[in-house]
Amino acid sequence: MSKPKVLISDKMDPNAARIFEERGCDVDVITGETPEELAARIGEYDGLAIRSSTKVTPAILDAATNLKVIGRAGIGVDNVDIPYASGKGVVVMNTPFGNSITTAEHAIALMMALARQIPEANARTQAGEWPKSAFMGVEVTGKTLGLVGAGNIGSIVASRALGLRMKVVAYDPFLTEDRAVELGVEKVDLDTLLSRADFVSLHTPLTDQTRNILSRERLENAKPGIRIVNCARGGLVDEAALKDLLDSGHVAGAALDVFETEPPAKDHPLFGTPNFICTPHLGASTTEAQVNVALQVAEQMADFLVNGGVTNALNMPSLSAEEAPKLKPYMKLAENLGSLVGQLAHGNLTKISIEREGAAAGLSGKPIEGAVLAGLMKQYSDTVNMVNAPFLAKERGLDVRSVRHEREGAYNTLIRVTVGTEQGDRSVAGTLFGSDAPRLVEIFGVGIEAELAGHMLYIVNEDAPGFIGRIGTLLGQNGINIGTFHLGRRDAGGEAVLLLSVDQPIPQDVVKQACDLEGVKFVKPLEF
Ligand SMILES: NC(=O)c1ccc[n+]([C@@H]2O[C@H](COP(=O)([O-])OP(=O)(O)OC[C@H]3O[C@@H](n4cnc5c(N)ncnc54)[C@H](O)[C@@H]3O)[C@@H](O)[C@H]2O)c1
Numbered sequence: 001m002s003k004p005k006v007l008i009s010d011k012m013d014p015n016a017a018r019i020f021e022e023r024g025c026d027v028d029v030i031t032g033e034t035p036e037e038l039a040a041r042i043g044e045y046d047g048l049a050i051r052s053s054t055k056v057t058p059a060i061l062d063a064a065t066n067l068k069v070i071g072r073a074g075i076g077v078d079n080v081d082i083p084y085a086s087g088k089g090v091v092v093m094n095t096p097f098g099n100s101i102t103t104a105e106h107a108i109a110l111m112m113a114l115a116r117q118i119p120e121a122n123a124r125t126q127a128g129e130w131p132k133s134a135f136m137g138v139e140v141t142g143k144t145l146g147l148v149g150a151g152n153i154g155s156i157v158a159s160r161a162l163g164l165r166m167k168v169v170a171y172d173p174f175l176t177e178d179r180a181v182e183l184g185v186e187k188v189d190l191d192t193l194l195s196r197a198d199f200v201s202l203h204t205p206l207t208d209q210t211r212n213i214l215s216r217e218r219l220e221n222a223k224p225g226i227r228i229v230n231c232a233r234g235g236l237v238d239e240a241a242l243k244d245l246l247d248s249g250h251v252a253g254a255a256l257d258v259f260e261t262e263p264p265a266k267d268h269p270l271f272g273t274p275n276f277i278c279t280p281h282l283g284a285s286t287t288e289a290q291v292n293v294a295l296q297v298a299e300q301m302a303d304f305l306v307n308g309g310v311t312n313a314l315n316m317p318s319l320s321a322e323e324a325p326k327l328k329p330y331m332k333l334a335e336n337l338g339s340l341v342g343q344l345a346h347g348n349l350t351k352i353s354i355e356r357e358g359a360a361a362g363l364s365g366k367p368i369e370g371a372v373l374a375g376l377m378k379q380y381s382d383t384v385n386m387v388n389a390p391f392l393a394k395e396r397g398l399d400v401r402s403v404r405h406e407r408e409g410a411y412n413t414l415i416r417v418t419v420g421t422e423q424g425d426r427s428v429a430g431t432l433f434g435s436d437a438p439r440l441v442e443i444f445g446v447g448i449e450a451e452l453a454g455h456m457l458y459i460v461n462e463d464a465p466g467f468i469g470r471i472g473t474l475l476g477q478n479g480i481n482i483g484t485f486h487l488g489r490r491d492a493g494g495e496a497v498l499l500l501s502v503d504q505p506i507p508q509d510v511v512k513q514a515c516d517l518e519g520v521k522f523v524k525p526l527e528f
């Protein structure tokens with residue numbers, strides 16, 4: 001089997017390339033290309049490892065015909081069109097912790113630099129002045145730091161600020177009272193935070209809710225003399241308003257590591273403003289953080305490409321490398337069951353339920369759900385896989401339920417898939433023979449044991465003598481060889497089900513002739 005191919009398209013610590021190679025991937029490091037150059041190249045790669053320079057746009061994703069995974073060596077993934085990547089079935093991963101300490105330290109460094117105007121004092125001193133009387137700083141001890149966002153980085157900033165003997169208040173809609181107590185911070189609303197904070201540090205992602213969170217109105221109503229630090233994302237602070245309020249003195253200082261547009265224009269209005277300092281998106285730029293994120297992204301991506309393990313994916317549930325091989329036969333079973341109901345159920349499907357019992361109940365439900373949906377929707381799309389199937393299902397308004405039963409059933413492991421159709425609910429179930437051989441064990445209420453593979457024919461007929469001979473003769477006369485033959489029936493003399501595998505696709509006219517055989521109620525060729 002050929003090795004998966006990975007492209008590292010942004011400057012990254014060399015440990016990333018080393019890990020990819022050690023873990024069984026071929027790797028190219030080609031940085032600084034134009035979007036057109038990247039689009040021309042990307043088709044040959046299974047994985048793309050990036051930092052923030054590469055913009056993974058729909059045009060790049062359309063050209064990425066083999067791409068399976070994008071790994072961001074860092075936290076923010078605003079340079080990746082995740083919905084589009086999900087639609088294409090590409091997993092997007094980040095490394096959520098590798099640079100958190102470094103970024104938190106940068107925020108603290110900028111806060112201290114603002115408090116003592118270090119950059120300006122440094123520049124003037126080195127320019128030959130001795131401007132001792134021009135600078136009068138403030139202590140941070142005893143002052144209030146307002147954290148907007150108390151996730152990974154915000155929490156670390158809180159602990160460092162408490163070490164500096166500051167009081168910390170935090171605004172984060174997802175911060176629980178218990179967690180606030182654990183962090184030693186006071187949970188407040190945003191207006192209270194801005195009315196009380198001497199320093200504000202931003203640590204949220206940029207979303208529709210956080211864009212412009214420090215708006216002109218909020219800045220105008222903030223405590224006079226407030227100082228602002230943003231090491232999170234440009235776009236959180238209204239830059240024009242910040243300029244006006246620094247000029248008026250209402251805001252005593254501001255430090256930005258990130259800008260709405262990066263790099264900012266050379267004549268950005270904030271440049272040259274007294275008490276404004278900035279760094280060129282250096283939050284994550286320490287040796288330690290860059291080694292961490294490079295190692296992590298390469299480990300995660302190689303694990304996915306080589307073993308199927310999923311860690312820190314933003315558009316797919318996690319799956320450990322230990323669990324991935326155990327899940328593999330279940331995924332095949334789940335995909336086949338989804339495909340079977342998809343091929344057999346008529347009309348508009350409105351809901352689907354995926355039940356797991358026995359050993360299957362102990363496995364992660366989301367990957368199994370993704371595999372069932374991928375099987376179900378294969379008929380509608382050639383590019384569907386377990387990453388994009390849940391999104392496609394949602395788009396189609398399909399109500400998807402996963403149920404895990406504690407009960408013991410007739411099989412020691414079982415997956416049942418039931419779809420709601422215009423004719424009522426239709427259900428199929430399957431198990432594993434041994435530890436890894438998927439088998440269908442029930443189809444629409446009829447017990448049967450069959451492997452679902454290759455070209456198959458499903459027939460519902462009256463349970464009466466002579467039928468098996470008739471279908472065997474028909475297929476034989478048409479030169480079609482039967483591979484496997486499986487029978488099931490509800491009651492003797494009632495409705496029977498025949499599922500057989502054949503060595504080639506069954507032509508339409510043979511299907512038609514099968515429909516015309518005596519006692520036949522329904523015929524459907526199936527493909528797995
Ligand atoms: N400057 C840099 O180089 C650099 C480096 C690393 C991370 N970052 C950025 O820092 C930010 C924070 O990273 P993190 O690892 O702490 O992320 P995180 O996901 O751990 O924390 C983000 C927090 O923001 C909170 N939040 C979400 N919406 C909010 C809202 N409307 N109001 C208030 N809080 C809200 C969340 O509940 C969460 O607790 C991200 O944007 C990341 O991209 C920047």
Ligand SMILES: O=C(O)CC[C@@H](O)C(=O)O
Nearest residue numbers: 051052074075076099284
């Ligand atoms: O890669 C970088 O230098 C920036 C990383 C940072 O913005 C992040 O979100 O992790």
